[in-house]
Amino acid sequence: MNTMKLSLSTRRYARALLCLFCPLWLGGIAPVMAEGSRVIATGGASMIEGSAGGGIVPWAVINGYGSSDEWSATAMATGVYVDDFTLKVMGASLSYDNRFELSLARQTFDLDTLGGELGQDIVGFKYKLAGELLYTAMPQITLGAQYKKVDDFSLPQAVGARDDWGLDIYVAASKVFFDTVAGRNLLLNATVRVTKANQTGLLGFGTEASNDYHFMLEASAALLLTDNLALGIEYRQKPNELGFAREDYWQDIFLAWFINRHLSVVTAYADLGSIAGFDHQQGWYLSLEGTL
Amino acid sequence: MSCLRKFLPFATVRLITVLSISTALLAGCAQSDPNTPVSSANASPTTLYQALGGDSGVSDIVDGLLARIARDPRIVHHFDETDIAIFRERLIEHLCAVTDGGCAYQGENMADSHKGLNITQADFDVLVGHLIESMKEQHISTSTRNALLKRLAPMYSEVTYQ
Numbered sequence: 001m002n003t004m005k006l007s008l009s010t011r012r013y014a015r016a017l018l019c020l021f022c023p024l025w026l027g028g029i030a031p032v033m034a035e036g037s038r039v040i041a042t043g044g045a046s047m048i049e050g051s052a053g054g055g056i057v058p059w060a061v062i063n064g065y066g067s068s069d070e071w072s073a074t075a076m077a078t079g080v081y082v083d084d085f086t087l088k089v090m091g092a093s094l095s096y097d098n099r100f101e102l103s104l105a106r107q108t109f110d111l112d113t114l115g116g117e118l119g120q121d122i123v124g125f126k127y128k129l130a131g132e133l134l135y136t137a138m139p140q141i142t143l144g145a146q147y148k149k150v151d152d153f154s155l156p157q158a159v160g161a162r163d164d165w166g167l168d169i170y171v172a173a174s175k176v177f178f179d180t181v182a183g184r185n186l187l188l189n190a191t192v193r194v195t196k197a198n199q200t201g202l203l204g205f206g207t208e209a210s211n212d213y214h215f216m217l218e219a220s221a222a223l224l225l226t227d228n229l230a231l232g233i234e235y236r237q238k239p240n241e242l243g244f245a246r247e248d249y250w251q252d253i254f255l256a257w258f259i260n261r262h263l264s265v266v267t268a269y270a271d272l273g274s275i276a277g278f279d280h281q282q283g284w285y286l287s288l289e290g291t292l
Numbered sequence: 293m294s295c296l297r298k299f300l301p302f303a304t305v306r307l308i309t310v311l312s313i314s315t316a317l318l319a320g321c322a323q324s325d326p327n328t329p330v331s332s333a334n335a336s337p338t339t340l341y342q343a344l345g346g347d348s349g350v351s352d353i354v355d356g357l358l359a360r361i362a363r364d365p366r367i368v369h370h371f372d373e374t375d376i377a378i379f380r381e382r383l384i385e386h387l388c389a390v391t392d393g394g395c396a397y398q399g400e401n402m403a404d405s406h407k408g409l410n411i412t413q414a415d416f417d418v419l420v421g422h423l424i425e426s427m428k429e430q431h432i433s434t435s436t437r438n439a440l441l442k443r444l445a446p447m448y449s450e451v452t453y454q
């Protein structure tokens with residue numbers, strides 16, 4: 001890790017940190033962005049790629065509490081601390097009409113044991129196609145895209161990645177079932193993603209041998225213990241294309257606390273499997289989100 | 293039954309149904325609370341209406357809801373032309389019918405009664421939020437609140453954008 005790279009990443013971090021306050025600034029200039037009308041917890045949290053969802057899976061929900069003709073903005077900071085790696089994410093998003101969502105995420109992946117770091121920027125877009133999370137028999141169905149670009153391609157290229165950027169496209173379906181388990185509401189989500197990303201893109205996209213997209217299945221289930229406390233599990237399939245090391249499916253168990261309409265905290269225990277030759281990467285996930 | 297719930301704050305409606313079979317145990321307790329809804333002395337299933345507090349409970353929920361609507365500039369304009377007293381009676385009757393309280397709803401159907409009002413998703417969301425808060429104010433349990441929302445949620449498509 002040379003000094004130049006370090007200072008570059010520090011600058012990026014500072015920028016991302018500044019962006020944490022973007023929504024506050026937006027709130028100042030946009031009186032239309034009053035408190036959103038939707039029911040608490042219906043925006044989910046911000047997952048590691050910046051999109052509204054759980055921790056590792058994007059859901060069909062649109063971030064924040066904006067309903068029809070209303071705006072919403074979020075800012076989040078997330079850390080995932082597993083045995084040999086640390087993933088830090090700063091993100092922000094803007095949504096309108098409970099239909100469109102634009103998100104930005106800046107990921108830094110510290111190779112704690114190996115030394116050095118990887119990083120990528122992600123621009124996400126979501127569009128609600130049909131259904132309503134709470135009110136219709138049809139689940140809320142959303143089309144999403146995530147454009148990803150890694151900072152420095154040298155390590156991903158050295159381990160066999162083809163490109164330093166990629167596009168993930170997914171369709172997600174989410175539905176809340178009222179009064180399901182012990183009178184509690186249950187959220188179920190299923191997401192189908194097409195991707196070329198190795199370790200979500202941190203190790204580049206595609207391989208020297210293959211440039212194919214892969215269909216991946218992701219799922220979440222969460223029980224709303226109270227109106228603002230959700231206990232859930234998530235599961236995310238991932239491609240396993242790089243020859244140098246195995247890539248495993250990811251899973252986690254999370255507890256999300258929607259303190260009020262402006263602040264939420266998600267804690268999780270995550271099992272990320274084998275990463276870059278280090279097996280059994282397990283550890284803690286912590287995410288804070290602010291919403292306008 | 294509300295007396296019983298004080299001792300069993302986390303009990304589900306179903307659990308209370310089972311427990312209310314032992315009416316002998318309940319009788320003395322129920323008399324201490326004048327607001328207790330009619331207890332199912334013949335061990336018939338407890339209705340959602342009863343879980344909401346029966347006549348007085350549902351009236352209190354509706355009054356809390358109306359007070360919240362009155363204070364909310366986002367939606368109060370929808371009621372400009374509404375006779376609130378009649379609306380209140382119709383809403384109580386509707387909730388009673390929907391929750392197996394034994395009432396026959398006499399009003400127009402949902403789609404007709406909302407025609408031309410241009411109720412948006414945001415309006416509906418606001419109303420759901422106020423209903424939840426009003427039920428919380430009346431100390432309605434999470435499971436009972438969810439049971440009512442389950443029955444009301446499907447009305448979304450008949451109420452909005454008519």
